[in-house]
Amino acid sequence: MLLERIYDEDLAQASYFIGCQAKGEAIVVDPRRDLDVYLDIAKRNGMRIIAVTETHIHADYLSGTRELAAATGATAYVSAEGGVDWQYGFDAERLHHGDVIRLGNITVEAVHTPGHTPEHLSFLVTDGAFADKPGYYLTGDFVFVGDLGRPDLLDEAAGGVDTRFQGAKDLFASLRDRFVTLPDWVQVHPAHGAGSACGKALGAISSTTVGYEREYAWWAPFVRDNDEEGFVAALLDGQPDAHAYFGRMKRQNKVGPEVMGARPALVEFDNATLAAKLEADEVVFVDTRHNAKVHEGTVARSLNIPGVAKAASYGAWVYDPERETRPVVVLAKDAKTAEAMRDHLVRVGIDDVIGYTTSLEGLPSMVPTVIGQDELASTDRVLLLDVRNKTEYAAGHLPGAEQLSGGRVLWNLDQLPAKTDGTIVAYCQSGVRVSVAASALRREGYDVAELDGSYAGWVAYEAKKENALV
Secondary structure (H helix, E strand, O other): OEEEEEEEOOOOEEEEEEEEOOOOEEEEEOOOOOOHHHHHHHHHOOOEEEEEEOOOOOOOOOOOHHHHHHHHOOEEEEEOOOOHHHOOOOOOEEEOOOOEEEEOOEEEEEEEOOOOOOOOEEEEEEEOOOOOOOOEEEEEOOEEOOEEOOOOHHHHHOOOOOHHHHHHHHHHHHHHHHHOOOOOOOEEEEOEOOOOOOOOOOOOOOOEEHHHHHHHOOOHHHHHOOOHHHHHHHHHOOOOOOOOHHHHHHHHHHHOOOOOOOOOOOEEOOHHHHHHHHHOOOOEEEEOOOHHHHOOOEEOOOEEOOOOOOHHHHHHHHOOOOOOOOOEEEEOOOHHHHHHHHHHHHOOOOOOEEEEEOOOOOOOEEOOEEEOHHHOOOOOOOEEEEOOOHHHHHHOOOOOOEEOOOOOHHHOHHHOOOOOOOEEEEEOOOOHHHHHHHHHHHHOOOEEEEEOOHHHHHHHHHHHHHHHHO
């Protein structure tokens, strides 16, 4: 049996390629939409992808299940569990608890594990050429290394009302009745790692075992003691902000993401043509540089989406394809880098990337306002805005600051002062996230100043003042 983990560092998301080497058949679980990595693995190992499936209706990225099925002719499988409100809206084979997909000697058994979402499936994998019992468990957003999938996303991002409580109870039952009953040796392979917003304290190690989690995970004592009430309280406490784009992902993944098929080549724009398009407001320009470079000067009304490594994460904060009709042009050093940017952006449904330029020369420019720590007290402002996560804010923030995380700003403009009221001073932890969020606010017409060094700089500045008084 071949089992390969494909990990997207951008979104902290894992998909899995499982293949029977004897028969040359494979299945992919939880694929993303840029498919080359799966096709390359299949080709390298002389396999055909005959099946593709997913653990649940994802919130943090746009599923590649339909895309991969269309590209390979594979059969798509999705959950039939969760009740009428959680049925997928596209053609695929439906999986109920206990259903099995076979690949030569390998069996992939669907296990209904609700909690993170009502329809959630996990997959028990048995390598029949080696053993007659399952050895591998693809847990999706059910069990992570050292943590669990959060049950509050339906409330936070999908319009639910107090669904978190039933979700937490369902998660407890899934642990008690499905997970801890498995043998210690079963390897656990989750769909996310550290950095994902689908849990609050995910481990950075890629896999674990049932026995290790049963013995040492934070939730283990609650399950051993059958303490559902204590479990629910502990699970729901301190969950991070859910990014606003999660709601769009839920809707699109339930209906079925549009199949892109073969994508046109990106256009390399000459800057005279691009400047005219920007002047006519026909395109959205993305400055992909680090915020330190952006602060030296950038394109007027551009979005700062530092690339390529976190392009999907930050792109989804500031570009909403449900409200933005203009296509995207990115700054990139070459065509290969531009293609990589596009690959990352389609993972969150930003499909309309049409081209790139390699320089800013001749494009309409502006210099973002950045204020030093020593200027903060004397700067007139209508709002001091903390764009970090609410858990970071709770751990310490600038006096008088109000919190609205960067992944929610664009969807909550009604929480901000009017555009004509004055300057918003914004900060994050070190300056990266605030540059992203501030670029979106400036494009919306707000006057935004970024605090140089952000919160870390303020802490250092205050400590230096304290030391000077000693």
